Amino acid sequence: MTLDFLIPMPMFFSHYVFSKGFFVGWITITFIWVFCSAGISVILPIVETAGFFKTLYREIVGDMTGKRKRRNVEVMDARSMSADATPGSVTPDKEIEARK
Numbered sequence: 001m002t003l004d005f006l007i008p009m010p011m012f013f014s015h016y017v018f019s020k021g022f023f024v025g026w027i028t029i030t031f032i033w034v035f036c037s038a039g040i041s042v043i044l045p046i047v048e049t050a051g052f053f054k055t056l057y058r059e060i061v062g063d064m065t066g067k068r069k070r071r072n073v074e075v076m077d078a079r080s081m082s083a084d085a086t087p088g089s090v091t092p093d094k095e096i097e098a099r100k
Contacts, residue, residue, distance in 0.1 A: 008026070011018075018026070
């Protein structure tokens with residue numbers, strides 16, 4: 001906004017007449033500015049998250065083909081907890097160790 005509006009406005013109000021070379025240079029700089037800012041705000045986040053997208057793709061393909069390794073997850077519910085445990089008093093790890 002500063003480059004396209006605030007800088008040329010004083011020249012406009014002083015009745016400065018843009019030459020063709022100045023105008024072409026101004027438009028060229030504006031286009032370079034727009035493409036650089038688009039690259040920073042659109043392409044850079046995609047590049048920074050490329051590792052996540054690779055992992056996500058592998059997980060999805062693994063799920064679809066059945067080749068994904070299943071993780072052993074033990075689900076705890078209220079029936080599996082001891083009678084003296086209250087919510088928040090026993091973490092699942094301690095409860096699992098207590099049952100072993």
